[in-house]
Amino acid sequence: MGLVGILLGLGLLIALAFRGWSVLLLAPAAALIAAAFAGEPLLAHWTQTFMGSAARFVGQFFPLFLLGALFGKLMEDSGSVASIAQFMTEKLGPSRAMLAVVLAGAFVTYGGVSLFVAFFVIAPMGLALFRAASIPRRLMPAAIALGTSTFTMSALPGTPSIQNAIPMPFFGTTPFAAPGLGIIASIIMLGFGLWWLQRVEASARHAGEGFGKEGVTSVEAAADDPVVRERATTAQAFDPAEIGHGEHADKGPPILFAALPLIVVVVVNFIMSFAVLPRLDVSYLAEDRWGSTSLSVVAGVWSVAVALAAAILTVVVLNFGRLPTLRTTMDAGANASVLPIFSVASLVGFGAVVAAVPAFEIVRDWVLGIEGGPLVSLAIATNILAALTGSASGGLTIALDALGPTYMKLAAETGLDPALMHRIAVIGSGTLDSLPHNGAVVTLLAVCGTTHRESYLDIVMVGIVGPVIALVAVIALGSF
Structure with missing residues (x-):
């Protein structure tokens, strides 16, 4: 009966989330269903297991959600994202329109700009x-998905995406885990995606x-759509409802000023990971008041947090005159982080309850028994x-919460590099998460003014098939 409860709770979560119900309601309800079928105490699972796990997720990652959303909003309102997109457009021109859109999205998201901010700024320009x-x-x-939601989210070393941050406390790794394999995976995703898009474009031209269809892309309508909002906030760390708050600059900054904060993110992240933190005396972290932890557990989050904070300071200093309502912009950025982190934390709480019921041992044994070894499983x-929850971050955290210690034990026994497990886990979370119910997919189609029927096949090819090949x-390379 316990396994039936797990499947029933998961089915309820998926079905109603697809219809736009809030995960804040669905996740605890689904968790209680799983606990009830297992004959476990309901209130204890809700207040201790569910909330305890959700609270730990918020405690670990809220700084990254907060700073990431704030940085994205500042980059948008200052006109920096628009300046970068415009620069790519002018340099590459209509003859390389596809490449211009892909590279613009890749540059801003690898530099730390929220995925949804990139959607809302790049889509209107790209359509023109x-x-x-x-x-x-x-x-x-x-084209937008290839640049924003594939290799810059999961593969490029040092990417400040929340997905790349999640494995760090579990495996004691840095944002630059397995850099060589990450670069190879990025080349595969980008190369395959561009090949597919150019092939489809050539076929369309040949067919005349x-x-x-014409029509104005309604960014505001997409941002205000409650169904889009509910799905979007489980997929990425930015609440679309805040996209219209604050005042946009009349004119964006020069390209150097626009790009510098993104460069700061990458450079400071690298320096913190390999030069600053390894030299610090942080033996005090072993004390009870600091959670009896170690540098390996917190270093990754610290590196990304400092990098984003430095980038925020940079964009404010460089564009102070272009941010007439700075407080409103910053408030909107901060508010944009709240619903996403609690939505993902609720998914994590659901996963914790499922992992705590006795029947989960069947699931765990099945996963660990998959042929091909621990990397494949x-x-x-x-x-x-990630596919079931429609959330790369939610699915990744649930998997590592339940199985992370087991994989670390296997790594110690077999000599596996935790950095390799980090990179495989992140790339794995960014493949089947792009199913039709994924919030990023729903939002992207809305801002582009297209439908699943028109555009989803191409999203599958660049957002699922390419990343699966890279994975x-x-x-294969990691196994050798």
Whole structure:
């Protein structure tokens, strides 16, 4: 009966979340269903297991959600993201419209700008470029997804995405875990995605298909759609409802000023990870008042937090005159982090309850028994959970909460590098999470003014097939 409860709770969570119900309501309800079928005490699981796990997630990662959302909002309102997109457009031109959109999205998201901020700024500009180049509008979501939601989210070493941060406390790794394999995976994702998009574009031109349906992309309508909002906040660390708050600059900064904060994120992250933190005396962390922890557990989060804080200071100093309502912008950025972190934390709490019921041993034994070794089983576990929850961060945290210590034990016994497990877990979480119910997919289609029927196949190819190929390559290379 315990296994039936797990499946029933998960089914309820998936079905109602797809219809736009809030995960804040669904996750505890689904957890209580799983606990009830297992004959476990309901209130104890709710207040101790569910809330305890959710609170730990918030305690670990709220600084990154807060600083990431704040940085993204400042970059948007200062006009920096628009300046970068415009620069790419001017330099590459309509003849390379597809590449311009992909690279603009990749540059800003690798520099720490929230995925949804990139969506809302790049989509209108990209559509104008596609119109001028007579490229079908239906290809726009896939081009944006390739640049923002694939290799810069899960593979490039040092990416400040929340997905790349989640494994760090579990495996004691840094944001630059397995850099060589991460770069190889990035090349595969980008190369395959560009090949597919160029192939489809050439086929459309040969068939005489132009830009297609006209119509103004309604960014505001997408941001205000409650269904989009509920799905979006479980997928990424920015609440779309805050996108319209604050005042945008009339004119963006020069490209150097626009790009410098993104460079600061990468450089400071690297310096903190490899030069500053390793030289600090942090023996005090072993004391009870600091949680009896170690530098390896907190170093990754500290590195990214300091990098984002330095970038926030940089963008404010460089663009102070372009932020007439600085307090409102900062308030909106801070508010944009709240619903996403509690939505993901609720998914994590659900996973903790499921992992605590006796029937979960069946699931754990099945996962660990998958042929191919621990790397393959870890990849499959994160894939499945990300797919079911529609959230890369939620699925990844649930998998590592339940199985992280087991994989670390296996790593010690077999000589596996925790950095390799980090990179495989992150790439694995960023594949099947892009199913139709994923919040990023729903939001992207909304801001581009297209539908699943028109654009989803191309999103599958660049957002699922390409990353899966990269994941297989990393597992194969890592195994050797």
